[in-house]
Amino acid sequence: MRISVLTAFFMLMFTSSAFAASTCWVKLWDDAGYTDRELTIPCKRDMGDFNHIHSDDGKKGFNDKASSAKWHVPDGWKLVLYENHHYAKRKMELKGKGENPDFGWFNDKPSSARWERLAPGE
Ligand SMILES: [Ca+2]
Ligand SMILES: [Ca+2]
Numbered sequence: 001m002r003i004s005v006l007t008a009f010f011m012l013m014f015t016s017s018a019f020a021a022s023t024c025w026v027k028l029w030d031d032a033g034y035t036d037r038e039l040t041i042p043c044k045r046d047m048g049d050f051n052h053i054h055s056d057d058g059k060k061g062f063n064d065k066a067s068s069a070k071w072h073v074p075d076g077w078k079l080v081l082y083e084n085h086h087y088a089k090r091k092m093e094l095k096g097k098g099e100n101p102d103f104g105w106f107n108d109k110p111s112s113a114r115w116e117r118l119a120p121g122e
Helices: 002-018
Strands: 025-031 035-042 068-072 077-084 088-095 097-100 112-117
Touching: 088 097
Parallel strands: none
Antiparallel strands: 025 035, 025 068, 068 097, 077 088, 077 112
16 A cells, blocks of 8 residues: 555656656747747647737737747657647647757648647657
8 A cells, every 4th residue: 555655656756747847848939040939838738729829928929930949748748730720731740859940841830739649659
């Protein structure tokens, strides 16, 4: 009994630290090379329409703007950027810890973002 309670406690600690704000986030920038307006997507908060959100400076809307990104996504998860509103059409997946200074073909395309679990083997 005592062991299972301890196990549950440590699992909870591990889970909560993996999803802490410092280790679970995505940042998008309006321009390539991490410049201009910035949008922070908090851990596991989906955004179905970039027209109706505010960038970090308080300005409304970030639709068809994102051009570069840095991210820290926990194991077992990915943040998926979609070309259209409500998670539709072409997409770009952000996994692990990384950065992309220039979205290339996906430049100025993202219109929604959703946190999704990785499939087995993904
Ligand atoms: Ca842009
Ligand atoms: Ca779009």
